[in-house]
Amino acid sequence: MFTLARHELYRLFLSPLAWLTLALSQLILAYLFLTHIDYFMQIQGKISALPGAPGVTELVALPLFNNAATILLLLTPLLTMRLIAEERRNDSFPLLLSAPLSATQIVLGKYFGTLGFFLILVGLIACMPLSLSTGTTLDLTAIASGVFGLTLLVASFTAIGLFLSSLTKQPTIAAISTFSALFFLWIIDWAGNTGESTLLGWLSLLSHFQPILHGDIHSKDIAYYGIVILFFLTLTIHRINAQRLS
Amino acid sequence: MTSPLLSAKSLSRFYGPQRAVNQLDFEIYKGEVLGFLGPNGAGKSTSMKMLSGNLAPNEGEITINGYDLLSQPKQAKAHIGYLPEQPPLYKELSVIEFLSFCARINQIPSTKRKQAVEMTIERCGLGNVRKRLISHLSKGYQQRVGIAQAIVHTPAVIILDEPTSGLDPIQIREIRQLIKDIAQEHSVILSTHILPEVQMLCDRVKIINQGTLVFNDTTQALQQQMQSSSLLVTFQSPPTLTTLEQINGVMLVTALSNTRFKIHYQPEQNPTQMILEAAIAQQWQLTSLSPEQHSLEDVFMNIIQQETEQQGEQA
Numbered sequence: 001m002f003t004l005a006r007h008e009l010y011r012l013f014l015s016p017l018a019w020l021t022l023a024l025s026q027l028i029l030a031y032l033f034l035t036h037i038d039y040f041m042q043i044q045g046k047i048s049a050l051p052g053a054p055g056v057t058e059l060v061a062l063p064l065f066n067n068a069a070t071i072l073l074l075l076t077p078l079l080t081m082r083l084i085a086e087e088r089r090n091d092s093f094p095l096l097l098s099a100p101l102s103a104t105q106i107v108l109g110k111y112f113g114t115l116g117f118f119l120i121l122v123g124l125i126a127c128m129p130l131s132l133s134t135g136t137t138l139d140l141t142a143i144a145s146g147v148f149g150l151t152l153l154v155a156s157f158t159a160i161g162l163f164l165s166s167l168t169k170q171p172t173i174a175a176i177s178t179f180s181a182l183f184f185l186w187i188i189d190w191a192g193n194t195g196e197s198t199l200l201g202w203l204s205l206l207s208h209f210q211p212i213l214h215g216d217i218h219s220k221d222i223a224y225y226g227i228v229i230l231f232f233l234t235l236t237i238h239r240i241n242a243q244r245l246s
Numbered sequence: 247m248t249s250p251l252l253s254a255k256s257l258s259r260f261y262g263p264q265r266a267v268n269q270l271d272f273e274i275y276k277g278e279v280l281g282f283l284g285p286n287g288a289g290k291s292t293s294m295k296m297l298s299g300n301l302a303p304n305e306g307e308i309t310i311n312g313y314d315l316l317s318q319p320k321q322a323k324a325h326i327g328y329l330p331e332q333p334p335l336y337k338e339l340s341v342i343e344f345l346s347f348c349a350r351i352n353q354i355p356s357t358k359r360k361q362a363v364e365m366t367i368e369r370c371g372l373g374n375v376r377k378r379l380i381s382h383l384s385k386g387y388q389q390r391v392g393i394a395q396a397i398v399h400t401p402a403v404i405i406l407d408e409p410t411s412g413l414d415p416i417q418i419r420e421i422r423q424l425i426k427d428i429a430q431e432h433s434v435i436l437s438t439h440i441l442p443e444v445q446m447l448c449d450r451v452k453i454i455n456q457g458t459l460v461f462n463d464t465t466q467a468l469q470q471q472m473q474s475s476s477l478l479v480t481f482q483s484p485p486t487l488t489t490l491e492q493i494n495g496v497m498l499v500t501a502l503s504n505t506r507f508k509i510h511y512q513p514e515q516n517p518t519q520m521i522l523e524a525a526i527a528q529q530w531q532l533t534s535l536s537p538e539q540h541s542l543e544d545v546f547m548n549i550i551q552q553e554t555e556q557q558g559e560q561a
Binding site: 100 | 295298299300301302319320321323324326327328330332333334335336337338339347348350351352353395
């Protein structure tokens with residue numbers, strides 16, 4: 001399983017895709033990071049007198065993580081689409097199927113390999129606000145909870161993407177359906193935002209992400225992401241097993 | 247007789263209502279090369295996929311080295327190497343990287359891995375290209391990498407699905423030689439629709455048509471089927487047809503040209519010696535005499551036709 005995960009990650013970095021993704025997302029986020037800092041510098045004088053005013057972490061790091069979540073929403077489909085769909089199209093899937101590996105091992109290997117890449121990305125994003133610690137004191141727990149939230153978010157994105165990639169032979173179809181699914185889960189609570197705890201609100205990826213980002217780590221939110229990840233990974237395993245029968 | 251390394255009993259596979267493979271029995275013993283022949287669409291690839299665990303059969307069971315492929319897939323799969331019609335390659339990797347990955351997923355312990363990969367590279371003649379990317383290799387070399395992938399974990403049975411299709415004649419010869427070498431240490435199941443390939447490489451032949459097994463015997467038996475009961479002769483000053491027909495054992499003579507004749511005879515009475523003696527005695531000036539050989543293609547068609555006729559009679 002870890003062989004597969006390592007292999008997946010290694011293959012990712014052999015293609016320009018991974019490097020380009022890392023470079024461009026860093027570029028965009030760095031620009032946003034700078035605008036946030038700029039904004040903070042402007043209002044710093046005004047708010048410094050207020051008691052209990054938001055600090056640099058809340059005004060710079062949190063919006064940055066919010067932006068990063070949106071960018072990850074756009075990036076995940078592009079990286080997960082190739083996982084199984086492309087193997088099928090290149091006829092390389094039989095290699096894994098005829099090796100002494102169970103479907104669970106194949107799926108988890110692919111999942112953790114891709115997740116590894118996203119963890120690198122999240123790590124690089126976290127470096128940005130951390131770089132401010134040279135000039136000021138940061139609320140490290142707030143940053144840690146932001147990184148934690150982002151990790152959970154991207155882990156569930158990847159699970160959904162992996163499943164949709166296992167349904168088709170065309171990577172593009174996988175990408176489009178993953179993007180739609182993720183975006184739909186992102187905005188699904190817009191319809192149900194009248195009530196406090198509606199079903200639609202519970203389904204939304206975003207509504208579970210915001211509290212964590214603000215340092216409000218509830219077990220129900222962690223459980224939500226855990227359920228999403230397990231659910232889609234199980235579906236993928238079943239899908240691969242069922243394929244032998246179909 | 248020892249028990250077979252791989253045995254399959256009454257395999258059936260449906261695609262929707264269509265029956266792709268019907269009640270197929272399969273067994274391969276140690277050190278044997280089994281040819282699996284059939285026209286396109288006969289169910290060869292489907293059978294190969296089932297034997298390699300890529301596709302589950304609707305009916306029947308497969309045992310590999312004592313492990314049931316359906317209930318103990320991991321142990322069973324460790325004993326097979328499979329090369330599908332399209333070699334499964336990660337083209338962005340170099341040959342050596344790819345093979346070490348294959349060694350890893352086939353659970354070769356890390357201490358033996360390097361040695362296993364080096365040995366495979368040597369056996370498949372990939373030494374010169376070991377650091378090249380697979381996507382930059384020619385089709386023949388890619389096929390070799392595909393074979394290397396199937397033998398890296400030294401499985402008991404190797405399943406090759408049309409390994410020579412789409413290659414040029416020189417590459418075909420090289421791949422055949424490679425298969426011959428491999429066959430010295432492993433049992434091989436070779437699926438193909440090229441008959442001479444079977445003649446060259448295989449000990450035993452199975453012929454499948456429309457999902458059903460129609461022939462199952464040694465290659466020699468197949469070749470005996472090929473021997474026909476006719477001679478091709480050329481005389482510079484030929485006798486009349488009736489003179490030839492009067493020779494003992496000759497059933498029928500047909501003239502192919504002024505000097506060439508086809509002589510049919512009863513299988514138990516080969517008249518070759520008599521014709522030779524007559525030709526010398528009567529100065530027919532014999533210039534060539536050869537037993538006519540049916541091509542394997544003919545035999546193949548015959549077998550399939552016989553089978554269809556028999557089914558017609560039964561129905």
